[in-house]
Amino acid sequence: MAKEKGRKLIAQNKKARHDYQILDTYEAGLVLSGTEVKSLRQGRASLADGFVQLDGHEAWLHNVHVPEYSQGTWTNHSARRKRKLLLHRVEIDKLEAKSQETGHTIVPLALYFKDGRAKIEIALARGKKEYDKRQTLREKQDRREAERTISAIRRKQRA
Numbered sequence: 001m002a003k004e005k006g007r008k009l010i011a012q013n014k015k016a017r018h019d020y021q022i023l024d025t026y027e028a029g030l031v032l033s034g035t036e037v038k039s040l041r042q043g044r045a046s047l048a049d050g051f052v053q054l055d056g057h058e059a060w061l062h063n064v065h066v067p068e069y070s071q072g073t074w075t076n077h078s079a080r081r082k083r084k085l086l087l088h089r090v091e092i093d094k095l096e097a098k099s100q101e102t103g104h105t106i107v108p109l110a111l112y113f114k115d116g117r118a119k120i121e122i123a124l125a126r127g128k129k130e131y132d133k134r135q136t137l138r139e140k141q142d143r144r145e146a147e148r149t150i151s152a153i154r155r156k157q158r159a
Contacts (some may be wrong), residue, residue, distance in 0.1 A: 004116040010040050011111040013047040018133060020107060020125035026095070028059065029086035030118045035069040036083075040118060042069075045111050052106035052122055053087065054096050059085035061120065064108060085120065098124050 016022075032040070039045070050064040061083045087095075099106055103126050111119040128136070 004046055004113060006115070008113045009110060010113065010118075011045040013050065013107065013109050015048065016107045016123070016125065018129060018136070020105070020123070021128055021132070022109075022123045022125050023104075024098075024124040025109065026087065026091055026122050026124075027114075028091075028120050029123055030061070030120055032085040032118055033088065036066050037118065038152050039066050040111070040113070044159055046050045047108045048110060050108040052095075052108065054092065054099060054106075057089070057092055057096075059087050059092055059095070059106075059122075061108065064111070085122070088129055095124060103127055 044067050046065040048065075051062055053060050053062055063080055065080055073126065093108060098104055105125055105127065106122055107125050108120050109123050112119055112121075
Protein backbone atom coordinates (compact mmCIF):
# COMPACT_ATOMS: atom_id res chain seq x y z
CA MET A 1 0.00 0.00 0.00
CA ALA A 2 1.35 3.45 -0.95
CA LYS A 3 2.13 5.96 1.80
CA GLU A 4 -0.21 8.91 2.17
CA LYS A 5 1.19 12.28 1.15
CA GLY A 6 -0.04 15.76 1.95
CA ARG A 7 -2.63 17.00 4.42
CA LYS A 8 -6.11 15.48 4.83
CA LEU A 9 -8.41 17.56 7.05
CA ILE A 10 -10.58 15.63 9.53
CA ALA A 11 -12.16 18.31 11.71
CA GLN A 12 -11.95 22.07 12.07
CA ASN A 13 -12.95 24.39 14.91
CA LYS A 14 -14.39 27.43 13.12
CA LYS A 15 -16.02 28.70 16.30
CA ALA A 16 -12.59 29.12 17.92
CA ARG A 17 -11.58 31.72 15.33
CA HIS A 18 -14.83 33.58 16.06
CA ASP A 19 -14.62 33.41 19.86
CA TYR A 20 -10.88 33.94 20.28
CA GLN A 21 -8.16 36.20 18.98
CA ILE A 22 -5.44 33.81 17.74
CA LEU A 23 -1.99 34.90 18.93
CA ASP A 24 0.25 31.97 17.95
CA THR A 25 -0.25 28.52 16.38
CA TYR A 26 1.58 25.22 16.88
CA GLU A 27 1.42 21.80 15.23
CA ALA A 28 1.41 18.84 17.60
CA GLY A 29 1.29 15.10 17.24
CA LEU A 30 -1.29 12.99 19.08
CA VAL A 31 -0.91 9.79 21.09
CA LEU A 32 -3.83 7.64 19.89
CA SER A 33 -4.98 4.04 20.24
CA GLY A 34 -5.69 1.89 17.17
CA THR A 35 -9.46 2.29 17.14
CA GLU A 36 -9.13 6.08 17.46
CA VAL A 37 -6.99 6.20 14.33
CA LYS A 38 -9.51 4.06 12.43
CA SER A 39 -12.37 6.30 13.57
CA LEU A 40 -10.43 9.40 12.48
CA ARG A 41 -9.70 7.85 9.09
CA GLN A 42 -13.48 7.66 8.62
CA GLY A 43 -13.44 11.46 9.06
CA ARG A 44 -15.42 11.57 12.30
CA ALA A 45 -14.35 13.93 15.09
CA SER A 46 -15.47 17.12 16.81
CA LEU A 47 -13.24 19.84 18.26
CA ALA A 48 -16.12 22.03 19.45
CA ASP A 49 -15.57 21.87 23.23
CA GLY A 50 -11.87 20.99 23.14
CA PHE A 51 -9.09 22.68 25.08
CA VAL A 52 -5.46 22.01 25.97
CA GLN A 53 -4.21 21.79 29.52
CA LEU A 54 -0.55 21.82 30.55
CA ASP A 55 0.24 19.49 33.43
CA GLY A 56 3.75 18.75 34.66
CA HIS A 57 5.56 19.78 31.45
CA GLU A 58 3.12 17.72 29.36
CA ALA A 59 0.31 18.94 27.12
CA TRP A 60 -3.06 17.15 27.28
CA LEU A 61 -6.01 17.53 24.92
CA HIS A 62 -9.38 17.45 26.71
CA ASN A 63 -13.02 17.19 25.53
CA VAL A 64 -12.29 16.37 21.89
CA HIS A 65 -14.93 13.91 20.69
CA VAL A 66 -13.61 10.99 18.62
CA PRO A 67 -16.57 8.57 18.30
CA GLU A 68 -16.10 4.87 18.94
CA TYR A 69 -15.04 2.81 15.94
CA SER A 70 -18.11 1.02 14.56
CA GLN A 71 -16.31 -2.28 13.88
CA GLY A 72 -14.43 -2.13 17.19
CA THR A 73 -14.82 -4.72 19.92
CA TRP A 74 -14.09 -4.56 23.64
CA THR A 75 -10.81 -2.78 22.71
CA ASN A 76 -12.71 0.37 21.69
CA HIS A 77 -11.67 3.70 23.20
CA SER A 78 -13.85 6.08 25.20
CA ALA A 79 -15.07 8.97 23.07
CA ARG A 80 -13.96 11.94 25.20
CA ARG A 81 -10.82 10.67 26.92
CA LYS A 82 -7.87 13.00 27.41
CA ARG A 83 -5.09 12.55 24.86
CA LYS A 84 -1.43 13.42 25.17
CA LEU A 85 0.03 15.95 22.73
CA LEU A 86 3.53 15.58 21.34
CA LEU A 87 5.34 18.92 21.43
CA HIS A 88 8.96 19.99 21.81
CA ARG A 89 10.03 21.02 25.32
CA VAL A 90 10.69 24.61 24.14
CA GLU A 91 7.16 24.87 22.73
CA ILE A 92 5.63 23.52 25.94
CA ASP A 93 7.64 26.01 28.02
CA LYS A 94 6.52 28.92 25.79
CA LEU A 95 2.88 27.82 25.99
CA GLU A 96 3.11 27.37 29.75
CA ALA A 97 4.54 30.86 30.25
CA LYS A 98 2.02 32.55 27.95
CA SER A 99 -1.05 30.63 29.18
CA GLN A 100 -0.39 31.79 32.76
CA GLU A 101 -1.24 35.36 31.67
CA THR A 102 -4.80 36.45 32.36
CA GLY A 103 -7.29 35.75 29.60
CA HIS A 104 -5.07 33.38 27.60
CA THR A 105 -6.03 29.83 26.73
CA ILE A 106 -4.93 27.08 24.36
CA VAL A 107 -7.56 25.82 21.90
CA PRO A 108 -7.48 23.24 19.08
CA LEU A 109 -8.07 24.68 15.60
CA ALA A 110 -7.80 21.71 13.23
CA LEU A 111 -7.32 17.96 13.31
CA TYR A 112 -5.76 16.36 10.23
CA PHE A 113 -3.51 13.64 8.83
CA LYS A 114 -0.15 14.86 7.55
CA ASP A 115 1.80 12.24 5.61
CA GLY A 116 -0.21 9.50 7.32
CA ARG A 117 0.25 10.77 10.90
CA ALA A 118 -2.49 12.37 13.00
CA LYS A 119 -1.67 16.00 13.83
CA ILE A 120 -3.53 18.77 15.58
CA GLU A 121 -3.12 22.49 15.14
CA ILE A 122 -3.40 24.27 18.48
CA ALA A 123 -3.38 27.99 19.15
CA LEU A 124 -2.56 30.28 22.00
CA ALA A 125 -5.61 32.53 22.11
CA ARG A 126 -7.19 35.38 24.02
CA GLY A 127 -10.97 35.47 24.44
CA LYS A 128 -12.85 38.16 22.52
CA LYS A 129 -15.44 40.40 24.11
CA GLU A 130 -18.90 40.56 22.54
CA TYR A 131 -18.23 43.93 20.89
CA ASP A 132 -14.99 42.54 19.37
CA LYS A 133 -16.98 39.70 17.78
CA ARG A 134 -19.48 42.16 16.32
CA GLN A 135 -16.68 44.34 14.97
CA THR A 136 -15.00 41.34 13.33
CA LEU A 137 -18.28 40.34 11.67
CA ARG A 138 -18.84 43.90 10.48
CA GLU A 139 -15.34 44.06 8.95
CA LYS A 140 -15.93 40.73 7.22
CA GLN A 141 -19.24 41.94 5.77
CA ASP A 142 -17.65 45.21 4.61
CA ARG A 143 -14.84 43.30 2.89
CA ARG A 144 -17.37 41.03 1.13
CA GLU A 145 -19.45 44.01 0.04
CA ALA A 146 -16.39 45.80 -1.36
CA GLU A 147 -15.36 42.68 -3.29
CA ARG A 148 -18.88 42.36 -4.73
CA THR A 149 -18.88 45.97 -5.92
CA ILE A 150 -15.44 45.61 -7.47
CA SER A 151 -16.45 42.44 -9.31
CA ALA A 152 -19.70 44.09 -10.49
CA ILE A 153 -17.74 47.06 -11.87
CA ARG A 154 -15.32 44.71 -13.65
CA ARG A 155 -18.25 42.78 -15.16
CA LYS A 156 -19.72 46.04 -16.51
CA GLN A 157 -16.35 47.05 -17.99
CA ARG A 158 -16.08 43.73 -19.87
CA ALA A 159 -19.59 43.99 -21.30
